[in-house]
Amino acid sequence: MIRKSFLLAVVVVMAAASTSLLAQNVSSGLRGDTPLNEEGPAALMTPQRNSSERETRNYPEQPPVIPHTTEGYQIDVNGNKCLSCHARARTTESKAPMVSITHFMDRDGQFLASVSPRRYFCTQCHVPQHTAKPPVGNDFTDIDSVLSHVAPGGRR
């Protein structure tokens, strides 16, 4: 009898816990106010930023982001639309920044005559930017700020 009522109590507690969990509103930046057991409305698609102005890298190794739209750009075995402006020989006409010379290196550090196959697919690292409001905050600190904090007055 005791065993039976204990079991009942467990069931009641679990049911209560699960419903309260289901009904709970976890307000996170990504989910918004949507309850956890529901799927919220899809966020609006935002257009690609198209200012054409170079953006500062957030850290030295960051692949530079693309400051223009790349919609419909074909990058495959047949051709690479990016290279029709950013290739070495095209930059005089296009005034676009040249593909970094590091992109001509194979994985053994040997320089090739043209862009290395492993660096051919630009958008694997370089991405266009959207005019979206970031849904979550970011407390990333730039290395220059860290350096100036460690050694005020700066150091080289």
Next chain:
Amino acid sequence: MTAIDPSAPRRSLLARAWQFIKDLWQVLLRPSSVFGLGALVLAGFVAGIVFWGGFNTVLEATNTEKFCTGCHEMRDNVFAELKPTIHFSNRSGVRASCPDCHVPHNWTDKIARKMQASKEVWGHLFGSIDTPDKFRENRLELAMHEWSRFKANDSLECRNCHSAASMDITKQSPRASVAHQRYLFTGEKTCIDCHKGIAHHLPDMRGVPGWQ
């Protein structure tokens, strides 16, 4: 038994045909003894309207997207590729159909292009690009035909809608505005020089100027 010359009936058929042509020529040369001149002129006029109207109707019927995509070569390859591009789907719903870009609008050029297109009918009948592999193989050559036509007529089919005079460069992205002022407005380049592969996928671009 008399020998039957196997060529005899053939020769007589030819001879009869020749006789018919000669007779017809005589009828055409002689003035009519039955119909009045007015009736003949009127009949000729009406027949002219019917023939010309019929010709133009058929010509226009072959100048529609429905006709172009009637063959699977067009429907499954180039038309499918067009659909996600801005010339098919965009914010305002104004769109280009096949002949807008691939058939010149003025009459003589249109007829010239239509005569060239008879080779495409041949290609369809004999299946020159009836598989994806064959299409891929011929893709560069086919694209070259279009590029050279655009290059030769200064991208006329683009300019039927996109007029340089009506371009508001302040509404363009800085990149586009600079490029158009430097190369398009000066006449140094024409649309197709930079805008290849905007409506269909590109063929193997190695060796094409401006491409790697």
